[in-house]
Amino acid sequence: MKDQMELTPKAAREAIRNGEILKPTAGMCGGYAQGNLVILPKDLAYDFLLFAQRNPKPCPILEVLDAGEYCLRDCVKGGDIRTDIPKYRVYEHGVFKGEYTDIKSLWRDDLVSFVIGCSFTFESALIEAGIEVRHIEAKTNVPMYITNQFCKPAGFFSGPTVVSMRPIASKDLVRTIQITSRYPSVHGAPIHIGDPALIGIEDINRPDFGDSVEIKAGEIPVFWACGVTPQAVAMQSKPKLMITHSPGHMLITDIKNHELAVI
Amino acid sequence: MKDQMELTPKAAREAIRNGEILKPTAGMCGGYAQGNLVILPKDLAYDFLLFAQRNPKPCPILEVLDAGEYCLRDCVKGGDIRTDIPKYRVYEHGVFKGEYTDIKSLWRDDLVSFVIGCSFTFESALIEAGIEVRHIEAKTNVPMYITNQFCKPAGFFSGPTVVSMRPIASKDLVRTIQITSRYPSVHGAPIHIGDPALIGIEDINRPDFGDSVEIKAGEIPVFWACGVTPQAVAMQSKPKLMITHSPGHMLITDIKNHELAVI
Numbered sequence: 242m243k244d245q246m247e248l249t250p251k252a253a254r255e256a257i258r259n260g261e262i263l264k265p266t267a268g269m270c271g272g273y274a275q276g277n278l279v280i281l282p283k284d285l286a287y288d289f290l291l292f293a294q295r296n297p298k299p300c301p302i303l304e305v306l307d308a309g310e311y312c313l314r315d316c317v318k319g320g321d322i323r324t325d326i327p328k329y330r331v332y333e334h335g336v337f338k339g340e341y342t343d344i345k346s347l348w349r350d351d352l353v354s355f356v357i358g359c360s361f362t363f364e365s366a367l368i369e370a371g372i373e374v375r376h377i378e379a380k381t382n383v384p385m386y387i388t389n390q391f392c393k394p395a396g397f398f399s400g401p402t403v404v405s406m407r408p409i410a411s412k413d414l415v416r417t418i419q420i421t422s423r424y425p426s427v428h429g430a431p432i433h434i435g436d437p438a439l440i441g442i443e444d445i446n447r448p449d450f451g452d453s454v455e456i457k458a459g460e461i462p463v464f465w466a467c468g469v470t471p472q473a474v475a476m477q478s479k480p481k482l483m484i485t486h487s488p489g490h491m492l493i494t495d496i497k498n499h500e501l502a503v504i
Numbered sequence: 505m506k507d508q509m510e511l512t513p514k515a516a517r518e519a520i521r522n523g524e525i526l527k528p529t530a531g532m533c534g535g536y537a538q539g540n541l542v543i544l545p546k547d548l549a550y551d552f553l554l555f556a557q558r559n560p561k562p563c564p565i566l567e568v569l570d571a572g573e574y575c576l577r578d579c580v581k582g583g584d585i586r587t588d589i590p591k592y593r594v595y596e597h598g599v600f601k602g603e604y605t606d607i608k609s610l611w612r613d614d615l616v617s618f619v620i621g622c623s624f625t626f627e628s629a630l631i632e633a634g635i636e637v638r639h640i641e642a643k644t645n646v647p648m649y650i651t652n653q654f655c656k657p658a659g660f661f662s663g664p665t666v667v668s669m670r671p672i673a674s675k676d677l678v679r680t681i682q683i684t685s686r687y688p689s690v691h692g693a694p695i696h697i698g699d700p701a702l703i704g705i706e707d708i709n710r711p712d713f714g715d716s717v718e719i720k721a722g723e724i725p726v727f728w729a730c731g732v733t734p735q736a737v738a739m740q741s742k743p744k745l746m747i748t749h750s751p752g753h754m755l756i757t758d759i760k761n762h763e764l765a766v767i
Contacts, residue, residue: 287550294553294568295578302557307659315558315656393578396570422767425688429766503692503766504685 245269250493254317254325257493260342263327265489267361274427274498275491276303276316276356277468278326279475280344280484283308286353288396289475293355295393299402299470301358301426303494309350316494322354328487335479340487347484357468358427359491360405362498366420372413375454382489383407384448385467389441390432392474400474403449404432404440405467408460417463423502433464440464450488508532513756517580517588520756523605526590528752530624537690537761538754539566539579540620540731541589542738543607543747546571549616551659552738556618558656562665562733564621564689566757572613579757585617591750598742603750610747620731621690622754623668625761629683635676638717645752646670647711648730652704653695655737663737666712667695667703668730671723680726686765696727703727 245253245262250270256262266275281289286308293300304315306322313320324343331338331347341347360383364374376383383405390402409417414434422430437445445462446453450469456462472485486492508516508525513533519525529538544552549571556563567578569585576583587606594601594610604610623646627637639646646668653665672680677697685693700708708725709716713732719725735748749755 287553290550290553290557291568294557294565305554305557419767425766503688504682 246271250317250495253493254320257327258321258324263342266327266491266493267489270493272365272498274303274316274362274494274496274501275359276494277359277472278322278484278486278492279355279357279471280322280352281355281475281480282349282482283351283353285397285480288398289355289471292392292395292398292474293357293471295395296402296470297425298428298432298466299392299468301428302355303358303426303496304356306354308353311348311354313356316356316496317492318495322492323348326486326490326492328490330485330487332476332483332485334481335476344484352484356492356494357471358501359468360428360465361491362427362501363421363424365498366424367417370416370420372409372417375408376452379454381454382451384453385450385469386437386442387449387473392470397480398474398478400470400477402432403467403470403473404464405451406445406448406462406464408454408456409463410460414461414463421465423504425503426501428465428468431463431465435461437462509534513580513758516756517583520590521584521587526605529590529754529756530752533756535628535761537566537579537625537757537759537764538622539757540622540735541585541747541749541755542618542620542734543585543615544618544738544743545612545745546614546616548660548743551661552618552734555655555658555661555737556620556734558658559665559733560688561691561695561729562655562731564691565618566621566689566759567619569617571616574611574617576619579619579759580755581758585755586611589749589753589755591753593748593750595739595746595748597744598739607747615747619755619757620734621764622731623691623728624754625690625764626684626687628761629687630680633679633683635672635680638671639715642717644717645714647716648713648732649700649705649727650712650736655733660743661737661741663740665695666730666733666736667727668714669708669711669725669727671717671719672726673723677724677726684728686767688766689764691728691731694726694728698724700725
């Protein structure tokens, strides 16, 4: 198989669909956006869509399929949301029920799929600008924290904002804010810079999800709203059924990262 | 009464609520964003929200209230959506039923209010940058056209994109695109520049809504997705009940125009 960074999104999804790729998608198909997935029954879809509308920084929606529909139209041409992600997770009433490489057998006519923007896009842009992204250098997961910043509730869904943190050198701070601001549909500008305690993070070295990273002298912790938020909030609300991608195993879209820049 | 440009949004809404202001809100409360209004019964709210999500350029949503709720929370602190707009229009099955200065007597527990971004914000930014906005100079309505660019449909709602047009001098074109791109929640960057025929406009001098404006030598027509789109589409779909603001009679919000800039 070709180097996975060089694969086209179509070829990568085909390999995923055929079970040839089962691993996390970070670094695959350079230049293309990847997406988080949340699938919910139709009777919860309005509340979830409203939650996303009210909280666009943690929940920037790239595409919503019609109920029962599994063919993607916008962010992927001709893909199948039931097979084109390397690993899915199924939750019932908030309880983890299992991991699957496809969800065809679980499909129902009332399921609504939400594809949600992912920070890989702005991380690529930072790296292209010569700004180090620590957890990528360290080959670990980005550290994520539950904050005291409550999302605006919407019906069934409420809960705190989860943030991801990247230490940024002071000299790169302005450019980092400028670059990430250009991408509102993949979390956009940071929501906090500096003292973690101000957003309710007690110990920066003990993230709630992902791995701790070193903050070097002269670096400032910078916090972005994180795509884990909608899943965490949905899980906490214990919907009777929720299907998500398995962490890191994303939907590779046909959208070029550059297409997501508003300016 | 104070000069209406100088009124605070709170004072303006109070005057509107008390029936002291019944006229279009253009030019009131300088520096603050204004919003379009669409109110629909709850059973159509999901389709409308999905339509907006799929068509963010014509339908940038600033706030959605819970069903039955009439107190605004985000874009206005403490306002009442039933009284704080100078003039409302009521449509039943797509037929105009009348104009009202408040809609308290029509209120129902199943009504969902959508506040939608308005181009006044980016027009202010253009004017501040010294770029002439022709219809404002001419004190007329912006010319609007139905295009051949179909919106992405969502359930009950489908129809063409309506655009507004502003002639821009070639020397100002780059800056105009940069400035308006900063405001994705009030229609953002233009969707077309140049030949009107390419988006299905037969006669630039005969707009479908609003007033024709002069295009001077050296100017290029620039087209933005227009907030009339969601109303036009909703009307065409003939919902059993839809309440909107009367054209030009907007909701004056507490959001500063600058807060809407993403960068």
